[in-house]
Each structure stands twice: as structure tokens, then as C-alpha cells.
Amino acid sequence: MQSLPTNKLYYGFPIFILGYPDQQFGANITTCSSSYSLGNMVVFGLSSDTNAAEQIRHYRQCSLNIMGADQMLLVEQAGFTHRNAKLTTATAYHFWKNSKIPLLDQAQVILVIQVDSITQVDDYTNFTGHIQYRYANDSLLENGQLQHDRLQPVLYVGDEHKRIYRFVDQTTTNNGSYLKQARKSTKKTALYFILLIDCSKW
Template sequence: MTIIKQIPNTKMINPKILYYGFPVILLSTLNEDGTVNISPLSSSWALGDCIVLGIGLGGKAIENLERHPECVINIPDPSLWENVEQLAPYTGKKTVPDFKKQIGFTYRKEKFDICGFTPINSTTVIPTRIMECPIQIEAKVKHIRIPDYSPTFAIVETQTIHVHAHEEIIIEENHIDPNKWSPLIYNFRHYFGLGSKLGNNFRSEI
């Protein structure tokens, strides 16, 4: 094998953000007075029944999860991008941190009012689900860690309790149909849907 010493057509850069394409999630968490906060997030990964979230400190979501370790991970599809963007400039934190004030964030407690989403009761956890999101995952927080090398956000490990899906995207009783379901992708602060299908993995069951 030949090792290429100088790679053509690449350049070392230092971008401010590295959102290289993640599904948007809307996290429902419980406020101290029993109302529900919605936080748009894109930092997540899922494996088995574990979903890990990256949540900035200084926001309402992490404050709520520390006090009440339950949430709903609602997953919007591309048709909902404008609803998501309506939520974007708000925080549920009454005292808006200075760094957020400077970039235009303001306080909003009742976020359901501004984004056109409908709350529905969850089966096990207290925070409500968002009816319009085709996938809604009830989850419990198992662990919260703040990395010492980057102490501005928390790594939140959750365990899935129930997965709810709109009937139109379910196939063969217990699968999400990838031909019908499409996540909303946050790609360097721009919203995208998925492109057309390219092929199947050798393990795909449907």
C-alpha cells in the first residue's frame, strides 16, 4: 500500500461549528411548574436502547433533566422545518444567559404556543409528546457528564422506554419504513431532507 504524503485538494480549516449533518430532535422536558419545555437539538446518537444527547449548559433542557430525569425525543420530518425554526430563537430559561442574549435569544415559557405543535400525553414519562412528529421516543436519563476538556455542554445518556410512530411510516408491524420516513437534517445550520435512496445494507430486513 502506498501512503500518500500530501493529499491533493484538501486544506486544514478551523470552522466555528461542526454540524456535519444530524437529524433534528425536539426534546420535551418538564419545567418546575409542571409545564413542558421544547428544545430543538441536533447532537444525538442511538445504539440499542441508548440515546446520547449533547446539550449546552445554560439552557432550560439540561436544568430540567437534572431536576426531573425524563424526556421525550420527538423526531420531526422535513415538512416541519419551519415549525422547528420558529422555536429556534427562544430559551425556556427566564434569565437568558448573556452569550445567548447577544445573539438574539429571548425567554419563552410556553413554546407550544409559538410553533404550532400539539402536546399529547406520554405513556410512562411525564413530559408530553409532540403529536406532529412522526417518531416520539419516551426516555429516562441514566447519566449526565460534563466533559472536562469542553465544559460548556453535557453528555446525557438516556434509555428508551417506548417508541411511538405514526402509522403511515410503520411497516410489518414493528419496523419504520425507510421509504416513507425521512428525518429533518441540520447541515451546518441549514435544514435539509434526505435525498433519494441509494441502496440497502446487507442486514436490512425490509
């Protein structure tokens, strides 16, 4: 191991687009990659001086839209354009219920979030909320259940010198399979030694 001289490290975070009400533009979007979720809780972070952070602090509602590789142009348009209206007629979306929270039809998965607490740390603001609704693209579902191998988020990877997109393939393994295989190997090894001991008595 060697020391890694960088002020930031992105070790593979799913890219998503936040949709939020906007006081000036009615509704808006921005790209983000900083989030985690536990149960119905979700946490995401934004630079405090951004329009998205200001608007979400005000309205305390948003949608988290997980995008796939085929929507990277929209991801960059939402991320590299600042303090402008970024929802256009070319962007397929609808509003959640009667609110101004945009839900992007191009997303793989959408979380509708009610923000419960807001914490500022240095130049960043962390938003903690609960998930009110989850939606998934029809292509990800079969008999109402998520088909895990079809969910392919784009990951954000890199450091302060260079950031890249990393794409997920369809390779999957069941949760716990490595431990299960290790236990099988341990049992086989133990049985082998038992047989050796028994044979040595002959």
C-alpha cells in the same frame, strides 16, 4: 485535503425536538441536533446554561421527537425562543402516561427516554439514557414494520460561519449492498482471468 478553519462542524445530524417537564411552565420543548443511539442507549447534548438542560437534569426524563420537513416552523419556534412556554394550543401533543413528558403528534418517530447519567464537558452537558418506548407515525408503518424509505429526517449541516438544513429524499439502498456488489465484481474478474489462463493453454 485542506485544513478547515472552524470551531465547529455539523456533518449531517438529524434534527429533533426534546419534550420535557418544566418546573415553571409544566411542560416544554426545545430543538436539538446532537445525539446518537446504540441499541436501547441514547445520548444527546445541550448547552449547560439552557432551560432544557436545567429541567432535564432535574426530572431526568424527556421525549426525543424526530421531525420532518413539513414541521420546520415548529422546529424553529422551539429552537429560537428561549426560557418561555413553547407548547401552545396550536401545537398538537399529548402526555406520556400520567407524566408531564410531551409527545409531539407531528413527529415521525418518538423516543421516550429515562436519563441514567449526566456528564458536563466544558460548557455542554451530555445526557445518557435508555429508551423506554419507541413510537412511529402511522404513515411510516406497514403491517407493524418500519418502512425505511418513508422516514425522512431533516439534517443539520454547516460550520461556525453558516448552518443549513439538508433534506432527505426517498433514495434507499439495502445495508451491505455495496460490499455484495464488490464481491460479485471480484468473482467475475477472477473467473475472467481463469478463463484467459485456460484459453492460453489451447
